[in-house]
Amino acid sequence: MPPADTTADDDTTPHGPTADGSAAPGAPALPEALDAAAARTARDGRSVLHRLEALLPRVSKPVQYVGGELNATTKEWDCAGPATVRWALMYPDAYEVGVPNQGVMILYEVLNERVDALAERTYAVWPDLEALMREHGVPQFTVDGHRPVGDFDLLGVSFATELGYTNLLTALDLAGVPLRSAERTEEHPLVVAGGHAAFNPEPVADFLDAVVLGDGEQAVLAVTDLVRAFKEEGSPGGREELLLRLARSGVVYVPRFYDVAYGDDGALASVAPNRDGVPWRVVKHTVMDLDAWPYPKQPLVPLAESVHERMSVEIFRGCTRGCRFCQAGMITRPVRERSAEGIGAMVQKGLEATGFEEVGLLSLSSADHSEIAEVTKGLADRYEGTETGLSLPSTRVDAFNIELANELSRNGRRSGLTFAPEGGSERLRRVINKMVSEEDLIATVATAFANGWRQVKLYFMCGLPTETDEDVLQIAEMAKRVIATGRQVSGRSDIRCTVSIGGFVPKPHTPFQWAPQLSHEETDARLAKLRDAIRSDRRYGRAIGFRYHDGKPGVVEGLLSRGDRRLADVVEAVWRDGGRFDGWSEHFSYERWERVAQRVLAAHGLDVDWYTTRERDLDEVLPWDHLDSGLDKDWLWEDWQEALSGVEVDDCRWTPCFDCGVCPTTDTSIQVGPSGRPMLPLSVVRASGVLEGAGTSAGGTP
């Protein structure tokens, strides 16, 4: 987890309004706040920068609130007249986490390229600024034009994780937008969610007006078209009509047009549309031909330090490796590759536009790209001697190839390699369909050590279906073998292996969506045994690092991941109780979530366990059944059954289609290379325009 830059001591903890709607201590609703609200109804997008600037000397890292990044865009509020479609895009976490986010960057550019639309960005403000904004009546603002978020037509929120939900509520409240969709009027933006954690938006459905499932590029354009047409017609029928048009178009899911009924056992009985023409199921969006969508073309370069200090180029989308725990892989099928040529061009243009010194080749499993060898070699050749580094953030152990790693580290850094076997035992790896044998891993590791690498990181999960203590203890054995192999192959003693463990959280739209989650007590007990097994080993114990988080945050993630609409009251009550920045260990309070959730859920005769540690069966209506990721529910169930009996499934890129359902449902197909369009050779050592006697144009970048 990224480190916090503010530590919340007692005077800076958030003071949201209290449950009875009055202001909490430290958050007085001053008359100024009312003025601000009145001024806001004009919705003229007037900048609040001068009011904000007065507060900034009093907060930590003020630069995160001022915008002004290289490649940022601020368009005129009326750039296309009154029908201009205005989007505020929010990443509901701190600026330093949100600003490098690719999803938001892409949508920001795609929207700003349109003459009839504009997009600005907004992020979660830290509790120190939140308190000052409340005190001085400064609304949630965009960092581009410092315009009040409440003035925009749409507020698009990107949910990468469920732990961003409470931060959305802070932003809505600071923006003067009612938390509940049902209470909003013509005066308020439409709140539209997207991103992976919006694939089951039900726990926050009451706070959202609409949800985009899947890739956002074309979807935001379609929404923009509909909103513009509606504004041009004079907004007939108001907000309800606009939402109906959006829902009927099938572009978005509009939760209010679906009624949810519950059975006596507490589970859902049905979810059904309550308006004519609203589809029973909403299907996700899939962008085909990534080469036609080379975004971001002008990546943002923040002044403030961010969690991701490099430029990223997405080399493909989707993954059909079929790891059964991986929601990202399941919901982004089928695989669509960008060509080597397209990647090369994006890297070149992006570096020119940003000056970043590292490029990450991003995807769910980067070494799987059909042209990865050409791409890495081509880029390493091209940038040889320029201090430009390359990295492959997500790389699978079996696809990993040391030659690739050597190319990537040509400039000399050969510090550590990361592998993710995920499951400790061979049996468990069959259950999760992570087809890596220990022999393969050890062989790869041996090659790595022989090539000068000294450190290996291994990622695992704890709490996987059918897992026992034995499976987890195998992790210690594997780590010891890695050290032993390393010492033997390299003849050195400074070999290290770090074991990093995350708790498994069952996710919607995966074969494990029916699985029971392990309780945090059992998770912690299992990991304590593993830690002891590692520490007590005299020969290898000291060479093995052990990193894990306790099981509690996973319980909250699990509650929200597979939750239904009844959780809106929990999320709101947690927020009113002060819940903020749940992805940050120094702000996250399990005690608060647990206390509030149990109280609120008791009214429905439910508890947290019902949502987390309970196993579901095939007949149960799942809260996301009406949201179509393309995966056939029967196929998912079959895969779940095969998991339980340890049967693996292949990758459809290399074996015949196994009928997961995605391609026919979304009318798509696999797009993999080799594309036959190689990377263009390009020499980057050009004559710089700043040299003495250079051409007439001053300025290095054309």
Next chain:
Amino acid sequence: MASRTPEGPPPPPAVQRLRLRYARRERLRFSSHRDFQRALERALRRAEVPMAYSAGFSPHPKVSYAGAAPTGSASEAEYVEIAVTARCDPERLRAALDAALPPGLDVLEVVEVPLHGATPLADLLEAGVWEVALLGVGEAEARRAVDALLAAGSAEVERVTTKGRRVLDVRPAVLRLDVVDPAAARSTTGRALAASSAASGEPCAILHLVVRHAAPAVRPDDVLTALRGVSDLAPPEAPRATRLAQGPLLEGAAAVADPLAAERGAVGV
């Protein structure tokens, strides 16, 4: 890793040194020195400046920074020195770097200095000239506070740093402190605030301050704290400080000279 030796030939040597003056304006005054360092290094790459790199495992471009203005205050006079491996045209370099930095971080001047033997920047920057605009404070009130501070033999203020609280005497570092006519404001912010005060009738005092650079550095907000200590001056709005100049102290006068002037002549650019 520590025991490995870097591969390949040593980095090409520096053939030219250049000093830059830049401004940090408007909302980018909230950027910290570290933020600027990152931005500059990226801008140098974007502008394809042939930077000289240090040798070693993680080579870094040769840039030396001198006494950055504190986060939150604007500046018209920040200085940086760079070393390059191919001779650059100072004006082309200035324009290219300025274009590669975000608006608000503006490169104003680039001057070549001798490769060896130039007085280090840090030694040249003996003192700084500041303008502080106090919106909501009348001239008379400001003058009373300034007179009281100048009359005092010492003025201790407490500052909370990352390392805890420390007490420093502001008075010896204050070489000059004046309340000037708002019409004489020199910074963009000072002029804008003076103009809006003239229009609205809300008072606005403009201070000019010359501080000697010492360790620990005395900042404009320390001087304001000191002013508050010796009088009841309490600006209702956050004070807006801009560094107008830095340089060698002029003999006998509480003013600074242009730190690039000497070198500009010496190299004959």
